[in-house]
Amino acid sequence: MAHTSAPILLRTDHGNVPVDEQDGFRRAARCLASSVAVVSVRDRGKVLAKTVSSFTTVSLLPQLVSVWVGSRSPVAHAAAMADAFTISILEASQEHISVALSEPGSGARGTEAIGIATTAVPSGAMAITDCLGWFDCRVHDLVEGGDHTMLIGQVTATGRREGDPLLYHDGSYRTLGPPAPQRRT
16 A cells, blocks of 8 residues: 655755754754764775764664765765775774764775775775774665765675774764663663
8 A cells, every 4th residue: 555644844945945944954963963984985996985974774684774975975976886885883082083084075085095094894895994893785775865875785794893982962072971870660
């Protein structure tokens, strides 16, 4: 049966949102705490990489993950042509990597050019060296959405180590504090 419920918000302006509404959107989005990850893909001998905060797991069977990248980013273009990409979850001490890979133009320069070490994963794609965890992905699908492209990857291998994740919340990098006390319900 077809989905027949009405949309929650019907946009008639085709994405032309007034600046004050864009600011409201940004302020609301800053309430979300997220892990800091890097998407990387090989392109003609270079490892192109970009910091992302929109990484999520999608499915257990099959094992799928997704990440959004600016559609104009060289990383998005390279991923569209590649067989594989990697998501690296940054560790609390790797804020400098996130900052470097967030800079305009960093996605086209290659990790080697900006002094970021990478390590090969089973597919031959590259993960950020000493990251907290990584997902080696085969390109499953690409979905356009506004000014971004969602890379959906079928996970072929993973790795992790102990440590604390780098987080991003309200415009600042954060780390985990002590766990909240357990409450009995």
